[in-house]
Amino acid sequence: MNEYFSESVDGFQAIRFDGQRLQLIDQRRLPAEEVWLDVGSAEQAGRAITDLVVRGAPAIGITAAYAAVLAARQRGDDLAGWRADMRQLEQARPTAVNLSWAVRRMCEAVEQLGRLDPESLAELAVSIHREDIAANRRMATLGSELIESGSGVLTHCNTGSLATGGIGTALGVIVAGVRDGRIARVFADETRPWLQGSRLTAWELARADIEARVIVEGAAAALMASGQVDWVITGADRIAANGDVANKIGTYALAVLARHHGVRMMVVAPSTTVDADTASGAAIEIEQREAGEIWRAAGLEQAPTGFAAWNPVFDVTPAELIDAIVTEQGVFEPPYRF
């Protein structure tokens, strides 16, 4: 359906755009149902980002770029209205760095041209999408080449086609590594509390015909002790200038367990994830979420009296526990200089 997109896409394409219409698979309803949402306006796109229809930093950025095209078609000559749409869109998930980055790129193009041209904006949005696909491919190749034949890997959260525009970051390395015959065993953490592993990564791997086994986080140490894992491979939400990595809660635990077991740790993320303004992980504030996602899993419909949780979204893995950081620009090893 993608006229603007003649290139063949690696993996599953979770974001579809034909120049007029944006379609997103509703990730909240996976894996039980594959429901596609038609997105006709920037406002709808913003809501889809806020409501987690689409998640994953690169996927959010691409969605925002396409949303800017939809807004340009709607606004016609109303440049001020379009700018207001963009300010609104940028608020959809304030912490997502790729969201503001994509909106900024679309705004700069409009300012340069001095008017709204939906066709040139569509070309730019598609090129942002293409850049992500190419970056994914490059990371997949570079990461896969680090892995010895016959290896087992363990991943965390979801970093595949649902989270990016292409084959994925960490999951892209795994897909490439399996196809190259380097990876013989794939394990995925279910990734509490949101279960991105058992809901999304398992679904993506099944769709790609890759055999994988899901584990509860508590089983990761026993799995490593069993000798079935050679690499832990994860994505990153933010990488500090010294190589400290903020990523989904549980990543740091895997890094400590990996080091204890002689398992190596690889982080895969586009170079835009490296934040030169953050000197180290100590400067990264860790967001806490409410307890509901924990007590609801325990079968409760409302908060029980006295129930509290310590429920951070991210953790920080110190650079010294990471054996390789792979971006589309190359493979970095400690001490990290990007």
Next chain:
Amino acid sequence: MNEYFSESVDGFQAIRFDGQRLQLIDQRRLPAEEVWLDVGSAEQAGRAITDLVVRGAPAIGITAAYAAVLAARQRGDDLAGWRADMRQLEQARPTAVNLSWAVRRMCEAVEQLGRLDPESLAELAVSIHREDIAANRRMATLGSELIESGSGVLTHCNTGSLATGGIGTALGVIVAGVRDGRIARVFADETRPWLQGSRLTAWELARADIEARVIVEGAAAALMASGQVDWVITGADRIAANGDVANKIGTYALAVLARHHGVRMMVVAPSTTVDADTASGAAIEIEQREAGEIWRAAGLEQAPTGFAAWNPVFDVTPAELIDAIVTEQGVFEPPYRF
């Protein structure tokens, strides 16, 4: 209601017996509902054990002892019938060492007397229950004394009044430590895949008016890095002669993370848990469970195509990662000699 039980019981009493009637709180329905089941026969007691109405090795043993009394009242002079009931009961959960231990003690008493005497069997069952209460108290005191004032603790699974006859093993130490003013912060792993932590431990602690926070297993490393935890305290399913500990999946991960962060690791279990016939953890076979409890958590009603799991029930923590093993006989430290 417990005529046979004049002694005051520490904590919540999950097993009630008045000489005629056995009552069990249905742990499958906690924390949403507190439902008590009346158990009138050894067959019903066996089913309650099989169906996980009651769980936790000491609690299963006590339930079996009371079930032997119920069977004696029903069988009258039919000693052969009673023996058949006992063989049946012992099958309720074949791997639970306390189950066969309790049944054996009841059988030995009957063989010595040469006939079924419900009153003397009831006295023996109550004394088995009392022994567990006393052992729990002793462990709670010994374990609590190891903890410095102002400490934070993290526990795993459920090891309290629901799993034992008294105040509990690891959770008993925590309750005692909070009451003694030694423990200032309590954290509990939710304990996937069964969620004993968020379902049962959180319920018990709230009932005991102890403030606690539940975490997902993935957050344990970040919690330790934050400096809020000084001791990890868990129970044990089996302790090998060298001090290796088999316990709920996730315990070994906590032990590795604790060592990395300078957090100490305490295992609390009655001396009957020490298995002199098992030289080391390498001899302990780890049971795997089916994938259902993982994909059902992901919101799926039936097994998705290609979904597989690596889902062991237990893991083994090597003795060298454990700083103290507390039984009712004392505090053991490495190298372990029981």
